[in-house]
Amino acid sequence: MRLILLGPPGAGKGTQALRLVDRYHIIQLSTGEMLRAAVKAETAIGLRAKDIMASGALVPDEVVVGIISDRIAEPDAEKGFILDGFPRTVPQAEALDALLKSHGLSLDAVVELRVNESALLHRVEKRVAQMSERGETVRLDDTPEVLSKRLASYRAQTEPLVHYYSERRKLLTIDGMMTIEEVTAEIQRVLDALQATEKKIAAKSSRRRAPAKTSVKASAKAVARQSAPAKPKTSQKSKTPKAAEKASKTAGRTKTAAKRPAKAKTAKKPAKQVVKNVTKRRTRLTKGR
Numbered sequence: 001m002r003l004i005l006l007g008p009p010g011a012g013k014g015t016q017a018l019r020l021v022d023r024y025h026i027i028q029l030s031t032g033e034m035l036r037a038a039v040k041a042e043t044a045i046g047l048r049a050k051d052i053m054a055s056g057a058l059v060p061d062e063v064v065v066g067i068i069s070d071r072i073a074e075p076d077a078e079k080g081f082i083l084d085g086f087p088r089t090v091p092q093a094e095a096l097d098a099l100l101k102s103h104g105l106s107l108d109a110v111v112e113l114r115v116n117e118s119a120l121l122h123r124v125e126k127r128v129a130q131m132s133e134r135g136e137t138v139r140l141d142d143t144p145e146v147l148s149k150r151l152a153s154y155r156a157q158t159e160p161l162v163h164y165y166s167e168r169r170k171l172l173t174i175d176g177m178m179t180i181e182e183v184t185a186e187i188q189r190v191l192d193a194l195q196a197t198e199k200k201i202a203a204k205s206s207r208r209r210a211p212a213k214t215s216v217k218a219s220a221k222a223v224a225r226q227s228a229p230a231k232p233k234t235s236q237k238s239k240t241p242k243a244a245e246k247a248s249k250t251a252g253r254t255k256t257a258a259k260r261p262a263k264a265k266t267a268k269k270p271a272k273q274v275v276k277n278v279t280k281r282r283t284r285l286t287k288g289r
């Protein structure tokens with residue numbers, strides 16, 4: 001399972017990510033946490049990111065893309081991951097697409113936690129109070145002033161990703177104003193439903209692909225038979241020239257079809273159907289509740 005959690009600061013991404021880690025046995029990759037660790041360790045990246053983060057602005061794309069690219073390549077990411085806080089800009093999303101493609105991977109879903117902005121300040125204040133109570137170091141950027149800057153950069157740079165992933169049929173929007181438990185249950189419900197649908201689709205399309213293999217094989221055999229001149233029993237021998245010409249044209253076509261496996265006639269339709277089904281299903285998942 002490969003997921004993205006999308007939502008403004010205070011939406012509950014971190015909390016829900018931890019629960020998803022437990023449920024799906026995948027890892028959480030939080031760019032915010034990685035950057036805070038880098039700041040603490042005073043690495044080159046940390047030194048570069050420190051002031052930017054404290055001001056509530058975004059760290060340059062190439063820095064976070066570099067971090068994620070290295071992290072995704074590690075063995076513990078093989079089973080899957082939840083990206084929390086990444087991507088945060090359209091160029092980051094495009095870089096992620098390219099990165100996943102280069103690893104032969106794809107995203108399962110983008111879970112957007114939608115919350116009222118008015119609730120966010122209160123949530124962050126509560127988080128700060130709880131952290132102080134536990135004796136934990138409070139984040140430098142968890143002040144009302146910096147929070148409003150973080151919200152502004154979310155609106156300007158990250159919110160366009162809602163459209164980006166909705167266009168790519170990956171978006172699942174969850175009402176983040178419910179209780180933590182309710183949000184967890186709702187995320188699980190939509191992801192379980194999504195997994196079940198994807199399994200069904202995969203099973204269907206593999207059943208549909210099966211005959212295509214046979215026909216490509218059969219076409220290849222036919223081509224081999226027709227283009228083997230030394231054999232005494234070629235079918236062309238007994239044909240009229242016109243029929244022979246037709247046969248050789250057909251053979252040419254078959255050869256091309258054999259070179260471009262299954263795609264030509266067989267795979268296109270199911271692929272369209274798959275997209276349709278996923279689209280229908282996702283619409284039902286998010287709207288038809």
Ligand code: ADP
Nearest residue numbers: 009010031032053056057058059064085086088
């Ligand atoms: P939030 O609670 O705002 O979601 P995070 O812990 O995810 O906070 O991130 C904290 C800060 O780290 C951000 O305000 C930003 O400066 C930096 N940061 C984290 N992820 C990214 C990213 N993908 N791109 C750019 N900057 C990032």
